[in-house]
Amino acid sequence: MSAPNSPPPTEATAGVAEDNRVTLRKLLVVTAVMFGFGFALVPFYEKICEVTGINRIVKRDDHRPANTQVDASRSVTVEFDANLRSNLPWTFRPLESSVKVHPGELATVIYEVTNTSDRPVTGQAIPSYGPMLAGQFFRKVECFCFDKQQMAPGERRQMPIAFVVDPGLPTEVNTITLSFTFFEVEGRASAEPATPARGGRS
Amino acid sequence: MQATHDHAAGHDHGHAHPTGIMRWITTTNHKDIGTMYLWFSFVMFLVGGVLALLLRTELFQPGMQVVEPEVFNQLTTMHGVIMVFGAIMPAFVGFANWMLPLQIGAPDMAFARMNNWSFWLLPPAAALLVISFFVPGGAAAGGWTLYPPLSIQMGPGMDLAIFALHILGASSIMGSINIVTTILNMRAPGMTLMKMPLFAWTWLITAYLLIAVMPVLAGAITMVLTDRHFDTHFFNAAGGGDPVLFQHIFWFFGHPEVYIMILPAFGIVSEIIPAFARKQLFGYTSMVYATASIAILSFIVWAHHMFTVGMPATAQLFFMFATMLIAVPTGVKVFNWVATMWRGSMTFETPMLFACGFIFVFTMGGFTGLILAITPIDIQLHDTYFVVAHFHYVLVAGSLFALFAGTYYWLPKWTGHMYDETLGKLHFWLSVIFFNVTFFVQHFLGLAGMPRRVPDYALQFADFNMISTIGAFGFGLTQLLFLYVVVKCIRGGAKAADCPWEGARGLEWTVPSPAPYHTFETPPVVR
Ligand SMILES: [Cu+2]
Numbered sequence: 001m002s003a004p005n006s007p008p009p010t011e012a013t014a015g016v017a018e019d020n021r022v023t024l025r026k027l028l029v030v031t032a033v034m035f036g037f038g039f040a041l042v043p044f045y046e047k048i049c050e051v052t053g054i055n056r057i058v059k060r061d062d063h064r065p066a067n068t069q070v071d072a073s074r075s076v077t078v079e080f081d082a083n084l085r086s087n088l089p090w091t092f093r094p095l096e097s098s099v100k101v102h103p104g105e106l107a108t109v110i111y112e113v114t115n116t117s118d119r120p121v122t123g124q125a126i127p128s129y130g131p132m133l134a135g136q137f138f139r140k141v142e143c144f145c146f147d148k149q150q151m152a153p154g155e156r157r158q159m160p161i162a163f164v165v166d167p168g169l170p171t172e173v174n175t176i177t178l179s180f181t182f183f184e185v186e187g188r189a190s191a192e193p194a195t196p197a198r199g200g201r202s
Numbered sequence: 203m204q205a206t207h208d209h210a211a212g213h214d215h216g217h218a219h220p221t222g223i224m225r226w227i228t229t230t231n232h233k234d235i236g237t238m239y240l241w242f243s244f245v246m247f248l249v250g251g252v253l254a255l256l257l258r259t260e261l262f263q264p265g266m267q268v269v270e271p272e273v274f275n276q277l278t279t280m281h282g283v284i285m286v287f288g289a290i291m292p293a294f295v296g297f298a299n300w301m302l303p304l305q306i307g308a309p310d311m312a313f314a315r316m317n318n319w320s321f322w323l324l325p326p327a328a329a330l331l332v333i334s335f336f337v338p339g340g341a342a343a344g345g346w347t348l349y350p351p352l353s354i355q356m357g358p359g360m361d362l363a364i365f366a367l368h369i370l371g372a373s374s375i376m377g378s379i380n381i382v383t384t385i386l387n388m389r390a391p392g393m394t395l396m397k398m399p400l401f402a403w404t405w406l407i408t409a410y411l412l413i414a415v416m417p418v419l420a421g422a423i424t425m426v427l428t429d430r431h432f433d434t435h436f437f438n439a440a441g442g443g444d445p446v447l448f449q450h451i452f453w454f455f456g457h458p459e460v461y462i463m464i465l466p467a468f469g470i471v472s473e474i475i476p477a478f479a480r481k482q483l484f485g486y487t488s489m490v491y492a493t494a495s496i497a498i499l500s501f502i503v504w505a506h507h508m509f510t511v512g513m514p515a516t517a518q519l520f521f522m523f524a525t526m527l528i529a530v531p532t533g534v535k536v537f538n539w540v541a542t543m544w545r546g547s548m549t550f551e552t553p554m555l556f557a558c559g560f561i562f563v564f565t566m567g568g569f570t571g572l573i574l575a576i577t578p579i580d581i582q583l584h585d586t587y588f589v590v591a592h593f594h595y596v597l598v599a600g601s602l603f604a605l606f607a608g609t610y611y612w613l614p615k616w617t618g619h620m621y622d623e624t625l626g627k628l629h630f631w632l633s634v635i636f637f638n639v640t641f642f643v644q645h646f647l648g649l650a651g652m653p654r655r656v657p658d659y660a661l662q663f664a665d666f667n668m669i670s671t672i673g674a675f676g677f678g679l680t681q682l683l684f685l686y687v688v689v690k691c692i693r694g695g696a697k698a699a700d701c702p703w704e705g706a707r708g709l710e711w712t713v714p715s716p717a718p719y720h721t722f723e724t725p726p727v728v729r
Contacts, residue, residue: 020312020387023312023379023382023383023386023387024312024313024379024383027383027413028379030413030414031375031413031416031417032417034413034414034417034418035417035418035421036421037417037418037421038417038419038421038422038454039421041418041447041450041451041454042425042436045444045447045450049444052514054513132512
């Protein structure tokens with residue numbers, strides 16, 4: 001700032017105006033960069049989720065033989081829970097409410113489903129784990145939750161789930177609760193194959 | 203503030219000003235524009251206030267009485283959007299326009315024409331927000347944070363809200379560029395950065411924050427818009443997007459945004475307390491550094507708004523401790539204000555009352571903020587009325603009280619008249635009492651588990667809700683008293699001296715009251 005005090009300082013004013021334009025340009029660049037930064041957060045976020053595995057809560061695991069070494073030194077209690085949503089006209093329960101397994105040991109449990117209504121109904125089971133941490137150590141080899149289940153009127157069905165608890169399970173976890181919730185699959189999907197329900201928001 | 207212009211318009215200068223409405227539309231004068239900002243924000247404050255009173259009416263008793271749940275959701279959303287973007291932010295920009303050139307000895311803002319545009323973008327944006335109530339499906343109803351999936355699924359009201367936010371954002375960015383440029387390049391000779399009044403300092407830092415984060419918000423809502431209409435899947439889980447990503451981007455903007463709304467308030471309070479304690483501000487330098495540290499820290503704490511989305515524990519710990527760290531510079535500020543009062547010869551005119559009220563009640567909001575920063579407690583209190591109470595303590599008793607304080611402090615300079623001191627004090631006491639009646643009980647509601655943004659509630663919450671609603675109506679009506687005091691002061695009153703406050707320092711008090719239309723065309727020299 002070097003504005004002289006006396007007469008209307010035209011030269012100084014011009015100098016200030018030039019300074020102002022320079023500052024304006026710099027700040028506009030910052031604005032543009034920050035606008036881009038918002039979008040750059042998208043791939044950045046995806047990368048972080050990928051590296052830390054935050055978004056892989058449930059993963060179908062059909063490729064690996066896993067660690068078949070059974071860790072007989074400890075055992076884990078697996079409890080089974082069954083729920084229904086959307087007024088699904090079914091009954092749904094596990095035949096055993098809990099089993100004790102050694103990590104690495106293959107176990108099979110049967111769930112029983114009955115369609116109590118007089119219409120065919122299609123449902124999809126969604127698993128969840130308590131504690132959530134256990135999900136990534138719980139390997140389902142075979143599960144009725146891999147597919148939609150279509151039930152004829154009055155049909156009763158026994159469905160297996162075969163699983164292995166990964167020996168990597170932290171030792172402080174000694175009980176895992178596996179909870180399945182059946183949701184009714186409505187609309188086109190249950191009306192029969194046709195087109196898969198996807199695309200476009202509704 | 204008509205009086206200002208009648209006095210100055212005709213004869214100070216040879217050239218003719220357009221008159222009537224054209225004068226306001228074409229004006230590039232920082233005082234005119236500041237006045238328009240202040241009136242605009244007051245009108246929006248009343249609009250947002252009416253929405254809030256509708257909410258509180260519904261919540262007066264359990265059960266559904268006044269509005270449908272869908273309408274209730276629109277009201278909560280628009281109350282938030284209008285108060286944040288339409289009332290608080292433009293009000294501070296109004297103060298900046300009026301006072302910054304006067305405080306740093308500049309003849310006007312750096313880009314006078316852009317200044318005019320910044321203001322005139324606001325009314326169309328406000329119109330879009332109001333119109334959105336009348337489109338099919340009503341106004342945006344997913345909360346002011348516009349979280350997907352709701353914001354992706356809603357009707358055209360959401361599009362209008364997004365456009366409005368784009369416009370308001372553009373206006374804020376232009377305003378901020380103007381403020382930064384003015385402060386950096388147009389200070390009077392001798393006015394070094396470290397001699398600037400704290401209001402200028404806090405606004406300089408705020409303007410940088412705005413330039414850094416408003417574009418990020420613009421990006422986030424642009425992504426929502428393209429998800430809605432152009433089949434992108436940034437946030438649409440069905441297409442492989444992730445709604446949690448929006449929360450991250452939004453709060454990267456959102457947390458600095460809360461400081462954008464409070465730092466200028468800190469500036470105003472830091473002007474007023476020394477004036478009425480008749481002492482220099484204690485720890486000027488530390489105030490500047492504290493403000494800057496708050497601004498920098500604000501970029502690394504955003505995820506404390508989303509502890510419940512399923513973050514790794516390490517991230518929760520980081521964001522928890524980073525958030526708590528902000529209490530340190532904020533504590534420095536509160537300490538400095540109190541130390542400024544220490545052994546000062548204090549008098550309690552209305553600006554000082556509001557400034558003291560600010561310190562007292564804002565600090566309570568700060569403490570509840572610290573409580574909410576603790577991850578396990580936050581998970582318990584997330585989306586309850588405890589959070590509602592917390593941010594109203596910092597936004598109403600913080601930002602709004604500082605705006606009132608600043609208005610009373612500079613009103614004599616703007617209008618040339620003294621306001622009615624008795625009514626001003628009455629306004630303060632009614633405001634602070636009704637404010638606490640409204641919001642203090644909401645802490646208990648939140649601790650007991652009442653969720654926010656829900657129109658009905660369990661019977662156990664009935665008494666506190668009734669108290670809160672009564673307080674809200676009291677608070678709302680009190681603000682009409684404020685309007686009356688301001689209008690009365692514009693119309694007339696005791697003649698204000700150039701410096702009506704005994705202890706006030708600063709260049710703005712060296713010009714006549716009311717401030718002439720043009721000031722400091724020849725820069726003053728600061729020793
Ligand atoms: Cu925050």
